[in-house]
Amino acid sequence: MGTNGKGNGLWTVLAVPIMLWTALPLLWMLSLSLKTAEDLANPDASVLGNFWPKNPTMENYELIFTGGASDLFMPALRNSIIVCVLATLISVVLAMFCAYAIARLEFKGKRMILVTALAVSFFPVVAMVTPLFEVWSKIGLFDTIPGLIIPYLALTLPLSIWTLSAFFQQIPWEMEQAAQVDGASSWQAFRKVIVPLAAPGVFTTAIITFFVAWNDFVFAISLTSENARTVPAALAFFTGASQFEQPTGAIMAAAVVVTIPVVILVLFFQRRIVAGLTSGAVKG
Template sequence: MKQKVGLVVGVLFVLAWCLLPVAWIISLSFKTQESVTVGNPGFFPAEGTNAGLDNYRSVLDNGQFLDAIRNSIGISLIATFLSVVIATLAAYAIARLEFQGKKFVLTMALVIAMFPVVSLVGPLFDMWRAIGIYDTWPGLIIPYMSFTLPLAIWTLSAFFREIPWEMEQAAQVDGATSWQAFRRVIVPLAAPGVFTAAILTFFFAWNDFVFGISLTSTEAARPIPAALSFFVGADPFNRPASLLAAAAVVATIPIVVIVLIFQRKIVAGLTSGAVKG
């Protein structure tokens, strides 16, 4: 009985700890700037929710924010697709082939994944301006792929190692080529890992702020996190907190929807390759 009570208390504490900031920002998004300024303690503004809905109308009518949504969707999807394709091929080679320096490749991939992002912003800024891809989609897609590929390779290589080698050999005995066996047998069996790598890559690209603010200068490629920093009101010393909160809620909705729809596959992908056998 004590264990059940402790478990319930622990779960409630974790939920409150995680969901309180979410509830706070949702409450803030429904308040007017005047309510925020005077410190309205209620969850909804004293003027009612209709007044708070004006924040969402203002955000969705903002052309810069709509451009940022388009940029984030396009950049994140392209970076995810390219990263998953390259990581799938690389992870398969690492898991199935024996070649000199394989451990070194995995070690370097892990080192790259742990490398601090801030230290690369300056060199990338100069390089991208020199070769002409500053403030463009490729200028963000390349760094996103560079930092998500190592994690995707590590995740997928664990799945490929667990797939019995005999299944691929059986497909080749039945007349399939190496590419057909890989595409029709190996990849479907590693689908949870591929899906996990895609989700992690998409989340990284969608939530990135450092590259988005440093490698863009206009709305041509600026993603949502960077665009939020340019939300200013009439007074530069009094930021429109309610508008920022509404924009943050809108930007978070796609992530929440993806997690709710694919939560089982995400959990399966994160845990399937963890235990061997």
């Protein structure tokens, strides 16, 4: 008991500075979003050095939601939500069937599929942008929602297949056989037995793939112009009140806004994520 107490205390001592180190950039981003352009250039307007503003303001958030930057930020936020949700749903659904086949069926080339999926996930995104730009421009997919979802599948689908195949391999084959003995078809056994048991893994995979799509910048900046531009790309086009002023506050406010869904997802599905990662890592 004493040993466990000392071990927990040691982990706590190690965890606290790591948490502070991780949270510091987020707090700095939040503090910058609450400063005016004048406060950013005036250290006396802040406390704790130049960290936190003495008089926090919401004008940067008003700027991106209702002000001059709203025409750029709000459509980009809508595009990000649509593109990332659709890319995640398509990727996870396709990956479920592929991972199930890899985990349950014996066929030639099964290992090659996993190796190919892993290799594609490591393929440099920059190398795909130029040929995609040329093709998309010729067939009319440039600056469209489908034209951004398809490349995102190249990022999310291999990762989803690789992750879900590990989860499906942990599910006992006997449970599916028992359902089929009781009269269930293969589809019913998959839908009513396999999918519920794999739910933690599916949630974990969906959240990871959503993060990958949500944070993409290269495809978003290269394959869009105005109509399908997402938030990471839109931030590059923010401008200040003049050519000599950097839009730091507005960019930080937009960054805080797009970080909120990520934080909410992690907090809301924290237990499912932990359960999914644990079940995918433990054999037997």
